[in-house]
Amino acid sequence: MKRTLSLLLALLAGPSLPATAGEIWITNEKDDDISVIDTATLEVVRTIATGERPRGITFNSDHSRIYICASDSDAVEVMDPATGEILHELPSGEDPEQFVLAPDDRHLWIANEDDAVTTVVDVDTREVVAQINVGIEPEGMAVSSDGKIVVTTSETTNMAHWIDTATMKIVANTLVDSRPRHAKFTKDGAELWVSSEIGGTVTVFDVATRSEKGKIRFAITGVNADLIQPVGFDFTPDGRTAFIALGPANHVAVVDMKTFEVEDYILVGRRVWHMAFSPDHQQLFTTNGVSGDVTVIDVATREPMKSIKVGRFPWGAAARP
């Protein structure tokens, strides 16, 4: 409580700069590069060339390496974030779109959108460990914090495929609403959240029983219901609040993770897609594909603070201290 109060006071003092510096790395799908935003100055400080159509982006746990899905180059690129140099490529299967790095930093789980396959790559040996047949257009990838379960969602098959990471086999397939986009386990591993773009919902699964525990629906005055399309989302580290990007509705929903009630809608740029918290979790950065910018949201006040121009079709976002 005390901490919250001091945080509030700090925010009331004005548009102050966050205490800790950091960076947000944004992939620009139609510019074949990355924009690096300084979280203190909220300016683009570096632009780094990548392979063709960069989308998924993630750091390893000590932030010494960054992995980039270069979809149209059919490769995952491994970059040294200090120099921006591409060190090598990983075999990724065709058209890698999204991936997750297992908590052991060893296995990269990649959704191959054009190939209906999930590819598992060992980032040390740089070899493909397994390829698992999943539904058509796999996209969302999630790994549980204990690293035991990976989930792939497939957009056209409308399913979450649950994969046992020990056997690398599918153990269950659960239907979700139309065009699932993003999946994520809660930090305690008890829930799996899946967004459905065309269905317009987020489904919350109880991981133990793999049964549906809740469904979140959205409504914004003045926006056609079918244009409210949940895509990327993320959770605050206290496990209380979810921020959910609503695509062409140009809003981010704020959801209470206990009651599944929508508490707020924040206006951001056009076709909001993915997002990343600043390393201190005080700011949230959303990629707005159509407007080609990034909205910075103040997490405490839930107000948009600034729009930052980046490249064309910003897609993924990842934070580095």
Next chain:
Amino acid sequence: MPKIRISGTVSACLLTALVVAATPARAEIAVAMTYLREEVKAPPVLSNLDPIPDDLGVAGARLALADTETTGSFLGHRYMLKVISVEPGGDLIAAAKDALASTPVLFLDAPSESILAVADLPEASGALIFNIASGERRLRDTDCRANVLHTIPEDAMRADALMQVLKAKRWTRTVMIVGPRPRDEAFATTLRAAAAKFGVEILAEKTWTFDTDLRRAAGKEVPLFTQDLPDHDVLLIADEADDFSRFVADNTWLPRPVAGSDGLRGEGWAPVLEQWGAVQLQNRFETRAQREMQSRDYAAWTALRTIGEAVTRINSADPAKLRAHILSDAFALDGFKGRSLGYRGWNGQLRQPLPVVNARALVELAPLEGYLHPENDMDTLGLDRAESACKAFGG
């Protein structure tokens, strides 16, 4: 029963074998479907540049089958598609009876009179027929049938989509050239109605009368032909056989864009679509068919995907239950157009946004922002509930 052979079947079977042990046992459901085509002899046209593909429509259904089989393989649902093509002058009714004896799901690629003849067969009373070819209004209006759904857009939807764009751009002064065939006049009528609906003027019209080889003479003839038209923003062309319109653009007296059957036009689907994940669908289609996806392919794709989506959600292949689900608010089909697709409850037309395109790019996706509707803004395109005389859906 003969099945069509596709490369996807083998991999789908393998997939079934892989996951069957892991998936909880479900009742096996088999869904048999028929694609029935009446071959129509296309009229001769001036240019050979864009031949009509032999597998137009069929290729869309085949891709949808592969897409749907993958989902089915995880759920214990099997899908089978038989393709029957009846030559011009052949016995379509006999083929339809034969198909309906073994499957209640029919994708019908035929002119409107044949669609009505098949729908009215006693054998078709409980069937689920998809019109994937005819945009004629009467099938959604006075001649609608309870057992026929339409995935191909009504012609008026295409015309309305175009007029929304012209009005939004304030290109509201138009003139029109109408081709000599009955289909051209029918589309001209549709364009006139759409123009009136959205406040676009058609200042003058001329009927196309040339019988020369325009490939050589267009540069001399078309300027003269268009010289006496009043000044305008856009030249509309009604040429549904794709015969002469390609020789009009850039040969006109005044430098004006063309629209309607050529140039800027409303379509069910177009190769220039790449947003909303459409590039995935285009890639899958082109890999299989070795050509670009057209509106009729998309109509067949959405029809078969409709069945797949409904079977997946209700876990049944009973045609009455499928129809009830498809026409309900719970039905949501992802059609790669950025919005959830469903069916109009008053006449069975697939409710969908329509791309307004030129040869190189998507110009707008209709309905455009600002065209309001009390229920759903997509219903600003084509025959709305209050205008439709269709009673077969209980309206």
